[in-house]
Amino acid sequence: MMRVVRGFYSVAHSVKLCRPNVICAYPITPQTEIVENLAEMYANGELEKCRYITAESEFAAASILVGASATGARTFTATCSQGLILMSEVLFNAAGMRLPIVIVNTNRAVSAPLSIWNDLQDSMALRDAGIIQIYVENNQEAHDAIPQAYRIAEDRRVLLPTMVCMDGYKLTHAYEPIDLLDQSLVDSFLPPYQPAAYLTTKKPLAFGCYAPPHIYMEFRVAMQNAMERAKAVMNEVFREWAEVSGRDWGQHLEVVYPDSRVFVVSMGSIVGLLRKVVEELRKKGYDVGLIKIRTFRPFPVEDLKRSLSNAEKIIVIDRSLSLGHEGNLSIELKSALYGSSANIISMILGLGGRDIPKEFLEKLLEDAILGKESSGFKGVKDFEEVIP
Amino acid sequence: MKLKINLGAISEPLQSENLKTGDWGTEWAYVDKEKCTACRICEQFCPEGCIEVKEQDKEKFAVVDHRYCKGCGVCASVCPHEAIKMEIKELFRLEVC
Numbered sequence: 001m002m003r004v005v006r007g008f009y010s011v012a013h014s015v016k017l018c019r020p021n022v023i024c025a026y027p028i029t030p031q032t033e034i035v036e037n038l039a040e041m042y043a044n045g046e047l048e049k050c051r052y053i054t055a056e057s058e059f060a061a062a063s064i065l066v067g068a069s070a071t072g073a074r075t076f077t078a079t080c081s082q083g084l085i086l087m088s089e090v091l092f093n094a095a096g097m098r099l100p101i102v103i104v105n106t107n108r109a110v111s112a113p114l115s116i117w118n119d120l121q122d123s124m125a126l127r128d129a130g131i132i133q134i135y136v137e138n139n140q141e142a143h144d145a146i147p148q149a150y151r152i153a154e155d156r157r158v159l160l161p162t163m164v165c166m167d168g169y170k171l172t173h174a175y176e177p178i179d180l181l182d183q184s185l186v187d188s189f190l191p192p193y194q195p196a197a198y199l200t201t202k203k204p205l206a207f208g209c210y211a212p213p214h215i216y217m218e219f220r221v222a223m224q225n226a227m228e229r230a231k232a233v234m235n236e237v238f239r240e241w242a243e244v245s246g247r248d249w250g251q252h253l254e255v256v257y258p259d260s261r262v263f264v265v266s267m268g269s270i271v272g273l274l275r276k277v278v279e280e281l282r283k284k285g286y287d288v289g290l291i292k293i294r295t296f297r298p299f300p301v302e303d304l305k306r307s308l309s310n311a312e313k314i315i316v317i318d319r320s321l322s323l324g325h326e327g328n329l330s331i332e333l334k335s336a337l338y339g340s341s342a343n344i345i346s347m348i349l350g351l352g353g354r355d356i357p358k359e360f361l362e363k364l365l366e367d368a369i370l371g372k373e374s375s376g377f378k379g380v381k382d383f384e385e386v387i388p
Numbered sequence: 389m390k391l392k393i394n395l396g397a398i399s400e401p402l403q404s405e406n407l408k409t410g411d412w413g414t415e416w417a418y419v420d421k422e423k424c425t426a427c428r429i430c431e432q433f434c435p436e437g438c439i440e441v442k443e444q445d446k447e448k449f450a451v452v453d454h455r456y457c458k459g460c461g462v463c464a465s466v467c468p469h470e471a472i473k474m475e476i477k478e479l480f481r482l483e484v485c
Contacts, residue, residue, distance in 0.1 A: 098396035159395065197398050209399040210407070218393050 001180050007172040010139040010180075011078070011104050011164075012037030014146035016047060017186040018102075021073035024053040024064040028083040029116045030168035031106040035078055058083040062090035062101075069099035070207050072198035074150065077101070080168055081108035081122045088126055094161045095130030095223065097208040100153030100193070101161045102146065103131070107268065108168040109352040117353020118168040120268060120320040123296075124328045130223050132162040132230055133296040135267040139176045141249055142166045144241065147181070147190045151237045154193050157229045165296075167269040169353065181245070189244050227298045234295060252300030253291055255307050257282070260289030262369050263308060265333060266317035267293040270356065274317070277362045286369050293329070301336040313343045315368050319350045326375075346375040354379055409436065413459030415474040417452045423471035424449040430463035430472060439463050 005013070011034045015023070023042070025035040042052040051068075055061035058079050065075040079087060084105055094101050105123050109115040123133055132152060136142045145164045153162035166172065199205055211219055235251055242248035256278065264274055271292040278290045291307060293300070308314060314337075318327025325331060330346035337344070345368050350356045360379065367373035410416075417439065426441045426448035438456035441448055450472070452463075464472040 096397060196395055204401050206399045206401075206403075207396055209397045209403070211397060212407075215391075215393065218391065219397055222393060222395075 001182075002177050003180055004175050004177050005139075005180075006033070007139040007142060007166065007174055007176070008033035009037050010143040010176070010178045011146065011166070012041065013180055014143045014186075015076050015102075015104075016041050017181055017183055018076075018147055018150050018190055019048065019074065019187075019192070020050055020076045022051050022053065022065065022068035022075045023047075023077070024055050024061045024068070024075070025077045025079065026055050026058045026061045026083060028058070028079055028081065030108060030118075030172045031078045031080050031083070031104070033172070034104060034106070038076075058086040059090060062087040062094070065101050066090055066094050066097065066099060066207075067199075069094070069101050070097065070199045072193065072195035074154075074193045075099075075101045076103075078104040078106065080106040081110050081116075084122045085110065085125055088129065091126065091131060091161060092129045093208055096219065098159040098196075098223075098226070099161060099207075100150070100159055102149045102153055103161060103163040104142075104146075105163050105165045106168040106172045107165050115352040116168075118170055118319075119351045119353065120165070120167075120318075120328070121351070123163065123165045124320045124322070126163070127297065127328070130160055130227070131297065132158070132160055132227075132234075133165055134162065135165045135294060135296060136171070137269055137271045137292060139166075139171055139174065140178055140247070142171060143178055143181065144245060144247060144249065147186050148237050148241050150190055150193075152230060152234055155230075155233045155237075156196060158226050158233050159196065160223070160226055160230065165268070170269040179247075185244060189241070231295075231298050231300065231302075234298075250292070250294060252295045252303050253293060253307060255289065255291050257289030258307065259310075260287050261311065262286065262288040262313045262315070263291050263311045264288065264315045264317060264365060265291045265293065265329070266319075267296065267329065268319065270317060270319065270350065273356065273358060273361060277358060277365060280362055281365060281369070284366070286366070288365070288369060296329075296332070299332055299336065304333065304336045305340075308337060308340070308342065311340075311342045313345065313369065315345045315347065315365060318346060318348045321348055321351065330375075345373070347373075347378050348376070349378040408455050409458050410453075410455045413457075413477075414480045415459035415461065415476050416454050416457050417459065417461070417463050417472050418475050419450045419452060420471045420473065421447070421449045423469045425469055425471075426450065427468065429466050429468060433462050433466045435460060435462060 109119045149162040316330045327348045438453040
């Protein structure tokens with residue numbers, strides 16, 4: 001059923017169809033309306049066998065979900081920015097305890113200075129947590145990503161928290177026509193969660209126990225193995241989703257014009273704009289293609305190597321930065337392509353919601369293709385730091 | 389034999405009994421049976437749960453399980469009858485010349 005809804009609702013509706021047992025969240029802009037929508041559904045009795053719990057902080061929300069997930073409940077939360085960082089201590093634990101919590105992160109810049117606007121810095125901070133990260137381009141993809149996230153997270157070969165990352169404001173607040181899923185489709189795609197082990201008074205267990213040096217390392221290797229297995233599981237799930245829903249979002253990557261010699265690589269909502277820009281550049285005669293990275297963790301190294309094996313120039317568009325080094329996606333891509341002779345140009349733009357107009361991006365990419373633009377921050381004003 | 393690790397570091401009850409923490413510290417608690425009145429205060433305060441009042445020859449007194457005692461000294465400091473003393477382990481009795 002096609003309906004014009006906001007990004008918030010596209011997520012909330014999809015979460016409802018996944019029949020979660022526990023939803024727990026703390027409000028934070030630009031996420032709040034997702035859980036407000038879910039709270040309304042809960043109040044209206046639309047969520048069966050579900051508890052909606054209000055928490056006093058994101059730390060508490062994540063902790064409540066760790067407990068709930070350990071009892072075998074299907075769990076959901078949404079957060080971003082400072083909230084995600086406050087959750088991080090708990091989320092590292094959730095990953096180590098192999099709890100398939102599904103999180104929607106509405107990507108937002110981090111403080112200080114305080115910014116409620118969009119970039120990808122928050123989820124990048126959780127890069128090493130053992131959480132699967134999927135980045136979506138638009139609200140239909142966000143809507144479709146939720147049942148897939150549960151399937152991936154709850155697969156016995158994986159069992160890791162999974163985070164769907166959607167750009168704050170650019171997606172969350174945008175109205176888009178969304179083909180809302182039916183309950184029957186989601187029910188046939190996503191079976192009830194069958195936990196491998198769970199807490200019950202009949203069989204007491206402790207999750208995430210103490211591991212001295214002689215045993216700790218094996219648990220981390222087991223998590224890395226699960227991440228590696230997740231790559232194949234995600235391929236299966238993505239393919240099956242394309243079949244049942246009729247919408248094919250690609251695999252770990254979506255490659256547009258695969259035979260190009262120049263590639264633009266990015267992720268998130270900016271890919272929508274890049275599609276248009278790449279079309280314009282091709283009309284001007286440039287041999288340029290586009291790679292949309294859909295999964296950032298596990299990082300699709302083999303797929304990138306294959307897709308970029310003949311690339312001469314790669315332009316990476318980053319919207320986050322590892323302070324003291326460079327753009328996060330560039331770091332990952334350069335590591336994945338180690339030994340490649342391709343010229344990699346790393347551009348950082350759009351931090352803290354800085355506007356990225358189409359004309360600006362088109363000029364930037366054209367200049368980069370022509371060798372007139374090099375790596376660095378783009379769209380930054382000339383400034384001087386002074387002491388007040 | 390292959391090492392077996394539990395998914396998510398999940399553990400069954402009482403597995404921590406296998407973790408003998410008695411060799412961690414430099415001291416162990418010792419109970420003076422004569423002074424001990426079996427009041428059980430030490431039992432409640434011991435963070436390891438390794439001091440317990442037991443009955444022997446119709447006498448009741450606290451017994452320290454040195455397989456788990458980390459030598460924190462909490463029992464000695466809460467004992468109202470000064471019946472518990474912390475003593476340095478043989479291993480650490482070094483003579484400094």
